[in-house]
């Protein structure tokens with residue numbers, strides 16, 4: 001039997017990697033709590049300091065973090081909102097929320113509240129947040145457009161949506177797809193930090209014109 005050459009093995013491996021990443025992009029699903037090891041690894045390119053730069057949080061604001069996982073960004077965001085601000089975390093897995101809340105308690109961070117559910121149907125009133133943020137979450141949601149519509153709904157006029165993505169994530173969302181989806185939900189792209197390998201994008205709900213009232 002003829003053995004495969006190194007080149008053939010490498011080509012086969014690359015093909016398998018592309019096929020598996022295409023499969024995951026067509027089959028969105030939440031990263032299970034049992035595999036939280038992946039979300040606890042360092043997040044190069046989409047660092048906490050880059051998130052802070054793009055989110056531009058202000059003390060006293062009310063912010064919603066979708067899909068915090070085990071809280072890689074959560075405690076920092078909550079601290080950036082102090083004094084007076086509040087961070088709501090929302091995840092489809094209660095175990096992720098419990099894990100993050102336990103970390104917040106251990107670190108003495110008291111301005112974090114949690115709710116469990118699907119991002120395509122948020123339990124918050126219209127225009128109730130200054131900002132919504134999510135990192136490596138959007139591609140895990142089947143029907144991303146419904147979720148983008150919900151983020152736009154809960155943002156106040158002038159509010160911002162910050163999305164972080166890394167290409168190594170099997171559920172990666174490209175900058176172009178995010179821009180088109182945001183526009184369809186009424187959110188305009190304002191800035192992007194990084195490159196397609198790893199980026200944070202900031203989209204905004206248009207502010208009200210003078211004399212206009214929020215819908």
Ligand SMILES: C[S@@+](CC[C@H](N)C(=O)[O-])C[C@H]1O[C@@H](n2cnc3c(N)ncnc32)[C@H](O)[C@@H]1O
Pocket residue numbers: 029030031039040066067068069070071072073090091092093096117118119120134135136137140141142
């Ligand atoms: C890959 S983890 C990212 C965790 C964290 N943002 C980070 O970057 O370390 C994705 C998170 O999104 C949550 N998630 C996935 N689908 C969701 C949905 N439809 N609604 C709310 N949360 C969801 C998962 O449970 C998980 O906690």
